Amino acid sequence: MSLSLTAADRAAIVVSLELAAVTTLILLVLGTPLAWWLARTRSRWRTPVEALTALPLVLPPTVLGFYLLVILGPRGPVGGFWEGIGGDRIVFSFPGLVIGSVLYSLPFVVQPLQNAFTSVGRRPLEVAATLRASPLDRFFSVAVPLARPGFLTATGLAFAHTLGEFGVVLMVGGNIPGRTQVVSIAIYDHVEALEYGAAHTLAAAMLVFSFLVLLAMYALNRSFEAPRL
Amino acid sequence: MSPPVRARLRLARPGFVLDVDLEIPGLGVTGLFGPSGAGKTTILRAMAGVERVDEARLKVAEETWDDTPAGLHLPPHRRRVGYVFQEPSLFPHLDARRNIAYGHRRTPDAERRISVEEAVEWLGVGPLLDRRPDALSGGERQRIAIARALVTSPRLLLLDEPISALDRESRAAIVPYLERLPGHLSIPIVYVSHSLRDIARLADHLVWLVDGRVRASGECGEIVARIGRAGGIPEDPVAVLEATVSRHEETDHLTVLDGPWGPILVRRLDREPGSRLRLQILASDVSLGARREEDTSILNQFPMRVESVGEPGPGEVLVELREPAGDGPPLLARVSARSARELALERGAPIVARVKAVAVLE
Numbered sequence: 060m061s062l063s064l065t066a067a068d069r070a071a072i073v074v075s076l077e078l079a080a081v082t083t084l085i086l087l088v089l090g091t092p093l094a095w096w097l098a099r100t101r102s103r104w105r106t107p108v109e110a111l112t113a114l115p116l117v118l119p120p121t122v123l124g125f126y127l128l129v130i131l132g133p134r135g136p137v138g139g140f141w142e143g144i145g146g147d148r149i150v151f152s153f154p155g156l157v158i159g160s161v162l163y164s165l166p167f168v169v170q171p172l173q174n175a176f177t178s179v180g181r182r183p184l185e186v187a188a189t190l191r192a193s194p195l196d197r198f199f200s201v202a203v204p205l206a207r208p209g210f211l212t213a214t215g216l217a218f219a220h221t222l223g224e225f226g227v228v229l230m231v232g233g234n235i236p237g238r239t240q241v242v243s244i245a246i247y248d249h250v251e252a253l254e255y256g257a258a259h260t261l262a263a264a265m266l267v268f269s270f271l272v273l274l275a276m277y278a279l280n281r282s283f284e285a286p287r288l
Numbered sequence: 289m290s291p292p293v294r295a296r297l298r299l300a301r302p303g304f305v306l307d308v309d310l311e312i313p314g315l316g317v318t319g320l321f322g323p324s325g326a327g328k329t330t331i332l333r334a335m336a337g338v339e340r341v342d343e344a345r346l347k348v349a350e351e352t353w354d355d356t357p358a359g360l361h362l363p364p365h366r367r368r369v370g371y372v373f374q375e376p377s378l379f380p381h382l383d384a385r386r387n388i389a390y391g392h393r394r395t396p397d398a399e400r401r402i403s404v405e406e407a408v409e410w411l412g413v414g415p416l417l418d419r420r421p422d423a424l425s426g427g428e429r430q431r432i433a434i435a436r437a438l439v440t441s442p443r444l445l446l447l448d449e450p451i452s453a454l455d456r457e458s459r460a461a462i463v464p465y466l467e468r469l470p471g472h473l474s475i476p477i478v479y480v481s482h483s484l485r486d487i488a489r490l491a492d493h494l495v496w497l498v499d500g501r502v503r504a505s506g507e508c509g510e511i512v513a514r515i516g517r518a519g520g521i522p523e524d525p526v527a528v529l530e531a532t533v534s535r536h537e538e539t540d541h542l543t544v545l546d547g548p549w550g551p552i553l554v555r556r557l558d559r560e561p562g563s564r565l566r567l568q569i570l571a572s573d574v575s576l577g578a579r580r581e582e583d584t585s586i587l588n589q590f591p592m593r594v595e596s597v598g599e600p601g602p603g604e605v606l607v608e609l610r611e612p613a614g615d616g617p618p619l620l621a622r623v624s625a626r627s628a629r630e631l632a633l634e635r636g637a638p639i640v641a642r643v644k645a646v647a648v649l650e
Contacts, residue, residue, distance in 0.1 A: 188364035190391030
């Protein structure tokens with residue numbers, strides 16, 4: 060078993076880490092308002108939106124990947140429009156991977172955040188309102204700090220889950236070494252080529268790394284545990 | 289002194305209707321008393337703006353906070369209101385100092401009337417400032433919460449049963465702070481409680497709510513007596529009165545108070561002559577006699593006349609007494625139906641009230 064990594068393997072690790080970082084960042088920005096809305100709204104749209112958000116949990120990644128390919132491809136409605144106004148091709152590119160990953164990991168961010176916001180409750184926000192905090196002010200000064208465990212879980216899960224995806228990335232990203240080839244696909248390629256040693260190195264690294272991410276997340280959450288209102 | 293607060297609030301929900309028109313004096317403590325579900329908390333929440341009602345008109349210190357017909361609803365963070373919730377709702381992620389600073393930081397300089405130092409001193413929370421909420425007792429947390437509300441320099445202070453969630457010891461520790469509070473403030477304070485004894489300690493003016501409507505409102509002693517006469521509350525009816533310390537009789541270890549019906553003797557109080565006190569007399573501590581008794585252990589006897597005779601329970605009657613001249617607060621006596629018959633108690637009859645115990649509240 061060889062512990063040395065080929066240039067392509069190293070590139071795959073870089074792509075994986077970049078993809079996970081960018082995806083997590085985008086998901087926190089998009090998922091936070093969505094989770095806040097889901098936690099507070101009494102709208103009849105809440106339930107359908109909740110179900111839609113949870114879809115990636117149950118769909119085979121290939122279904123999501125397939126439809127993304129159809130929509131984002133050069134002849135798809137979005138991809139066609141984008142390329143028509145001079146944009147670069149989305150599918151088989153890093154931005155395409157990001158779009159696919161954001162959708163695929165959405166529930167892993169929205170659900171912990173929604174639970175955290177729900178458990179904050181209305182009372183601390185009402186208190187803040189009577190202490191002259193505007194809605195945006197109370198969101199950042201009260202809701203976000205009190206929902207900190209939720210943010211930690213969401214960040215950890217989004218990052219680890221994006222690292223671990225395979226199907227969507229394969230469908231939308233192709234498998235272009237150095238550009239869209241991620242670790243999970245590189246492992247698959249090694250196995251296909253019967254390079255078990257190389258597969259082993261990457262697989263073990265992935266296993267240990269993912270474990271460490273989750274370990275850090277749970278340990279931090281434990282240390283933040285504080286009595287609630 | 290601020291002008292009175294006018295609050296007209298209406299709300300209809302399945303099983304609950306609120307329809308009140310309140311005038312709250314611009315100074316002192318107005319109690320909102322009523323059983324659970326009478327609408328007390330809804331009124332406070334509507335006044336604070338954290339709950340919308342169907343129709344609200346609210347004017348505080350010349351400022352309109354709500355006028356539903358005109359489409360006006362000031363959001364809570366634009367109202368200069370202090371709200372202390374029933375359960376001490378400190379922000380768990382901030383220590384006591386930062387909890388207090390939270391509202392102060394958000395109050396513009398020009399609107400600041402109460403400094404953090406003052407509020408900290410009034411509530412006696414100086415030694416607690418570096419603690420996290422989870423290291424404070426319930427009573428301490430509530431004192432921090434009151435200080436936190438005060439430093440926003442509110443024009444109206446709303447206290448929603450601030451001591452009802454506390455154990456007996458914490459209550460006893462916080463009540464003196466609450467009693468001194470009105471002396472520091474020149475704004476109206478609304479105090480909600482379902483405990484007549486709590487409210488009688490603090491309120492100058494009392495609003496009695498039943499099923500979302502005002503049953504009676506007026507001077508505290510009068511309304512407390514009226515609530516007692518109506519019965520139906522778990523507590524013993526009580527009379528509330530004000531008195532002034534007159535002098536001390538050191539040999540007998542007694543203090544003489546100037547009360548509304550003449551001198552009142554109580555156990556030696558550590559108060560200067562001239563200081564004002566609030567007293568409570570339970571109806572069950574008052575017995576009645578045809579004339580003044582000389583050979584008795586009872587210190588306080590007042591010549592009164594019968595104002596009304598009601599029925600609080602089987603075999604018992606509740607007698608409302610007034611001094612013969614007719615002014616002054618009412619005194620309530622709970623006596624057996626037989627005694628009432630034998631004493632021929634009827635409206636206008638002269639009678640001597642013998643008071644077994646007087647509770648000094650402040």
